Amino acid sequence: xxxxxxxxxxxxxxxxxxxxxxxxxxxxxxxxxxxxxxxxxxxxxxxxxxxxxxxxxxxxxxxxxxxxxxxxxxxxxxxxxxxxxxxxxxxxxxxxxxxxxx
Numbered sequence: 001x002x003x004x005x006x007x008x009x010x011x012x013x014x015x016x017x018x019x020x021x022x023x024x025x026x027x028x029x030x031x032x033x034x035x036x037x038x039x040x041x042x043x044x045x046x047x048x049x050x051x052x053x054x055x056x057x058x059x060x061x062x063x064x065x066x067x068x069x070x071x072x073x074x075x076x077x078x079x080x081x082x083x084x085x086x087x088x089x090x091x092x093x094x095x096x097x098x099x100x101x102x
Contacts, residue, residue, distance in 0.1 A: 003079045010072035011040045017063065018044025 015025045023043045030037045047055065054060045056077050061070035 007076040007079050008038075008040070010076045014072060015040055015042035015044070017068075018042045020044070 012025065012027070019025060019042050025040070025042045028039045028041075030039075051062060055073050057070075058074050059070035061068035
């Protein structure tokens with residue numbers, strides 16, 4: 001779970017920046033089809049369509065110089081991707097498939 005602390009930190013930091021200190025950030029968890037669902041939602045302006053295809057590119061940022069590195073979502077995406085890869089590689093344990101879902 002330690003790596004996921006970095007994911008939550010990156011997403012919450014982005015949400016804080018998006019609402020400029022005056023908006024609302026909601027964090028929720030639930031279970032859906034035997035999977036854990038984590039939602040971090042803010043009421044900021046959203047991600048412009050022309051930017052959406054770039055948000056997982058290293059060093060891409062919409063923040064001002066010196067404010068963002070453009071690595072937060074890249075790192076988060078890799079952490080989540082690594083877990084998805086690992087869960088596919090885990091052997092069955094006592095007749096049950098080992099599985100992590102996020």
